[in-house]
Amino acid sequence: MNKPFWTKWRHLMFVLLVPLVTSGCGERYLVLNPAGPVARIEQRLIILTIVMVLIVVIPVIILTAVIVARYRDRPDRTAPYMPEWSESKVLEVVWWGIPIVIIGIIGTFTVRDTFRLVKPQLPEAPLTIQVTSLNWKWLFQYPDQNIATVNYCKIPTNRPVEFVLTSDAPMNSFWVPQLGGQEYTMPGMAMRLWLQADKPGVYFGHGANFTGKGYAKMAFDVVATDAQGFDQWTKQVKASAPPLTKQGYKNLTTKQDIVGKQEFSSFPPGMFEADIRINGGMYMKHQLKEATD
Amino acid sequence: MPASVTNFATHFFVLGDPLIYGADASIVLVTLAILFVLTYFKKWGWLWREWLTTVDHKKIGIMYLIAALLMFFRGGVDAILMRTQLVWPGMHFLQSEHYNEIFTTHGTIMILFMAMPFIFAMFNIAVPLQIGARDVAFPYLNAISFWMFFFGAMLLNLSFVIGGSPDAGWVSYPPLAGPEYSIGPGENFYLLALQISGIGSMGTGINFFVTILKMRAPGMTLMRMPLFCWSVLAASILIILAFPALTAALALLLFDRLAGSHFFTMLAGGNPMMYINLFWVWGHPEVYIVVLPAFGIFSEVVATFSRKRTFGYASMVASLMTIVVLSYLVWAHHFFTMGAGPGVNSFFALASMIIGIPTGVKVFNWLFTMYRGRIRMTAPMLWTVGFIPNFVIGGATGVMLASAPTDYQYHNSYFLIAHFHQVLIGGVVYGMLAGMYYWWPKMFGHMLNERWARHAFWWFNIGFYVCFMPQYLVGLMGMTRRIYDYPGDMGWNTLNLVSTIGAYMMGIGFILLVLDVVYSIFYGERDKTGDPWDGRTLEWSLPSPAPHYNFARIPIVTARDAWWIMKEARRGDLTDVSTTEGVESVRVTQSKQTAPQSLKQSGPLQPIHMPKDSGRPFVLSVCFFIFGWGLVFQWYWMAIPGFLGILASLLARSFEKETSYHIPVEEIEKTEAAYGRL
Structure with a gap:
């Protein structure tokens, strides 16, 4: 410990940088590589907050190193020593003030974006997809197209998609990082999440809230294609896939297992709403109304 | 063997896993x-008389410390197992099920059975000595608190x-933790263990609240208290007001599981959101309950090892109390993504950010306490200085x-995991270890070896960054928490590998820390003075370890940093007064006149009134354990006698008349003489 303190910290900084360097490619950072307007609003706010907090973090870390190096107790130390100095109105105002200003700025943008993300501007009619988290799979129902899929869904690009979320199992959370932040799926309730993809691609999605044994395998894909491709795909599913029967749905829910991707050419009408009702939605009239609107 | 017996055994014992x-x-x-060992060395009587029945806050503190270190080991092994799997x-x-159990117990143990007893150890060891008291306000309750915690921890x-x-996560959300999805006794263990130890925590909160308000030595006004005592007062207020919410949540969930009620099921009109709200109404103040005492310790350590008065004392107190109030207004930030409207989310977002302001202020005050001081990089100071960058990054990510809106992206991802480990390890664990090194000589009469301590610190500290910095990144890559396996094509592999290496480095750090303790028990430098660090507060005016009654004469306090002022006066050293403001020099001069009086502590010794030891807290807690165990397995033949035992213990106390005694003057003289202080 006779070396100056900062040499230790230099090693530390090196250690900090290792993971950054080794992890390489930037497009792996899904959250920072948005593919739609919702994720983009969130990504911009993330970058803003990072910059704002660094205004405090970096000086404080430097200050810590400098103060420790300068005021270490050594026989030949000539730095001033003022053991009774313990008050300074000016300094106190400065460091109550700086965080207040920074929090003020972050807070303003936070509130703005919180309200902005509630509903998107709608140049086009949204596509509605009803999502049910099950043990341990994802069921997607397209009420307008009357098709259903398991563990993946297709969406058209440049069109807002309204995901209506519920769960017929313990609560999970529906997260597609490149399209936008997550929202919980809860039994007996219908939650809404608006997402949109600007460009075609296969977007990684995963359940984000623990639901037991098979939870780790609850990944799904959100595949974005242009509107034409989407229509073709729905037609193809309608033509080739088997229908989802009530018994088929029961099999999906009661067999607690992990399955691959599946498609269905139809599903029993009103199944999603009925599911919410019997899982407790009947006690929450406003929820039920919202789900069936 | 009859089928019923085999059936019972397979449910009772966990079978089929080599690790188990x-x-x-x-x-x-x-x-x-x-x-x-106990039998061979004939230590049963000693164990009972000296430890199991003690109501002495110093011994209770030591037992809390031992328990906390053991639980730290258990929780740490859990962590190492998880990182190995990942x-x-x-x-x-x-296997998945095993992993799920391990992350559940890791979280539960680290928060409730490591962090809590660790802060209680520090409360017990330091607070009465710092405020010039002979014990806590309710010593008997203090023993109950410890044994309730202990048997709760045993149960889990x-x-x-x-x-x-x-295996439903340390938050234990229904419906996953409800009777439908968590079959078997596992969740019952969680609910009852937390409930039993929660009673202990509540007792400690009340105890130290009263102790600090009512038991301070004459002259020690609130604004002359050491900052650690302020932080304990703040944490006690939080405990008293927050723990009832947890008690209610756990009790109602237990009813759902055992009695078929529907508080937290969606069916029959319940709502799991009520559990989630209750849990976090406790859960967020809880993180401040564990971190505020750490702040208090840092304040003590920084001032002592910079040989300087704490900078901005009033500001420190104000920020502690601001945090107390604000910490009740932030709980919903744990579920921004559960469908709250934008108004609600905005409120809780702003409140959560605002709580960062007083916290940031404290960091600046610590830095400027060091500024123009004379910093000695001892083990406690090392953990304190290590804490600052850690907590600044953790606070920033907070x-x-x-x-x-950004939380929609971080929630339940590894970014969140990295954040709260950074504030809980970087804040609480670093703080408690700083406190442990700092007060170790006061507890045991010998120092911990500095060389070992430095090795332990650097392994742990560097290991921390290696372990958790990659987790921020992998969170931004979309990796969610609580998964035992992950896809190999997401770019997460290297970062997870690095993180695991870091976890092992922290493990090495912990082993070195334990070796330091073992080494120092035999070879550590003995503390003959009682004041090995040149301390500032009253605990350093006592011999190490302090006598049973702490203070032969209750000191008269004339200023903040009471012991430092007494020492200054003794040295007649007023050279530094010239550098301070007018008010300060008046204060020091005054203290010079009064201090020698309190130093010599003139006047005859008085007999000291002390609480009697009692085995009943232990018995009471054993009864709670039996009661809890019975409920876990729904063995009412076991739960009912346990419950009757609880009632009997409580009743017996009510009829007890002689709960205290006086230490005669001769005995005090003898003890003080043995310390060479008469």
């Missing part, structure tokens, strides 16, 4: 070893080998998480 068989074997061996995708080290730990551990 290993645990079984080690538990049996350790138990046998302890029994053997080192690379497709590992077959742990036994679940690993008997009946199966809880502000980032508080911003609701």
Whole structure:
């Protein structure tokens, strides 16, 4: 410990940088590589907050190193020593003030974006997809197209998609990082999440809230294609896939297992709403109304 | 063997996992070893008289410390097991169910059975000595608190080998933790263990609240208290107001599980959101309950080892109290993504960010306490200085998480995991270890070896960054928490590998820390003065370890940093007064006149009124353990006698008349003379 303190910290900084360097490619950072307007609003706010907090973090870390190096107790130390100095109105105002200003700025943008993300501007009619988290799979129902899929869904690009979320199992959370932040799926309730993809691609999605044994395998894909491709795909599913029967749905829910991707050419009408009702939605009239609107 | 017996055994004992068989074997061996040692060295009486029945805050503090370190080990082993499973995708080290149990017990143990007893250890060891008291306000309750915690912890730990551990996460949200999805006794263990130890925590909160308000030595006004005492006062207020919410949540969930009620089921009109709200109304203040005492310790350590008065004392107190109030207004930030409207989310986002302001202020005050001081980089100071960058980064990512729209992206990802480990390890663990090194000589009469301490610190500190910095990144890559396996094509592999290496480095750091303790027990420098660090507060005016009654004469306090002022006056050293403002020099001059009086502590010694030891807190807690155990397995033949035992213990106390005694003057004289202080 006779070396100056900062040499230790230099090693530390090196250690900090290792993971950054080794992890390489930037497009792996899904959250920072948005593919739609919702994720983009969130990504911009993330970058803003990072910059704002660094205004405090970096000086404080430097200050810590400098103060420790300068005021270490050594026989030949000539730095001033003022053991009774313990008050300074000016300094106190400065460091109550700086965080207040920074929090003020972050807070303003936070509130703005919180309200902005509630509903998107709608140049086009949204596509509605009803999502049910099950043990341990994802069921997607397209009420307008009357098709259903398991563990993946297709969406058209440049069109807002309204995901209506519920769960017929313990609560999970529906997260597609490149399209936008997550929202919980809860039994007996219908939650809404608006997402949109600007460009075609296969977007990684995963359940984000623990639901037991098979939870780790609850990944799904959100595949974005242009509107034409989407229509073709729905037609193809309608033509080739088997229908989802009530018994088929029961099999999906009661067999607690992990399955691959599946498609269905139809599903029993009103199944999603009925599911919410019997899982407790009947006690929450406003929820039920919202789900069936 | 009859089928019913085999059936019982397979449900009662956890079978089929070599790791658990290993645990079984080690538990049996350790138990046998302890029994053997106690019997061989004829220590049963000693154990009962000196420890199991004690109401002495210093001994209770030591027991809390030992328990906390043991639980730190258990929780740490859990962490190492998890990181080993996650080192690379497709590992077959742990099965899913086993992994789920381990992350559940890791979280539960680290928060409730490591962090809590660790802060209580520090409360007990330091507070009465710092405020010039002879014990806490309610010594008997203090013993109950410890034993309730202890048996709660035992109950949870036994679940690993008997009946199966809880596996619904440390937050235990219904419906996953409800009777439908969590079959078996695991969740019952969780609910009852937390409930029993929660009673202990509540007792401690009340005890130290009253102790600090009512038991201060004459002259010690609130604004002359050491900052650690302020932080304990703040944490006690939080405990008193927050724990009832947890008690209610756990009790109602237990009713759902055992009695078929529907508080937290969606069916029959319940709502799991009520649990989630209750849990976090406790849960967020809880993180401040554990971190505020750490702040208090840092304040003590920084001032002592910079040989300087704490900078901005009033500001420090104000920020502590601001945090107390604000910490009740932030709980919903744990579920921004559960469908709250933008108004609600905005409110809780702003409140959560605002709480960062007083916290940031404290960091600046610590830095400027060091500024123009004379910094000695001893072990406690090393952990304190290590804490600052850690907590600044952790606090910054906390502000980032508080911003609701960005939280939609961080929530339940590894970014969140990295954040809260950074504030809980970087804040609480670093703080408690700083406190442990700092007060170790006061507890045991010898120092911990500095060389070992430095090695332990650097392994742990560097290991921390290696372990958790990659987790921020992997979170931004979309990796979610609580998964035992992950896809190999997401770019997460290297970062997870690095993180695991870091976890092992922290493990090495912990082993070195334990070795330091073992080494120092035999070879550590003995503390003959009672004031090895040249301290500032009253605990350093006493011999190490302090006598049973703490203060032969209650000191008269004339200023903040009471012991420092007394020493200054003794040295007649007023050279520094010239540098301070007018008010300060008046204060020091005044203290010079009054201090020698309190130093010599003239006047005859008086007999000291002390509480009697009692075995009943232990018995009461054993009854709670039996009661809890019975409920876990729904064995009412066992629960009912346990409950009757509880009632009997409480009744017996009510009829007890002689709960205290006086230490005669001759005995005090003898003790003081042995310390060379008469």
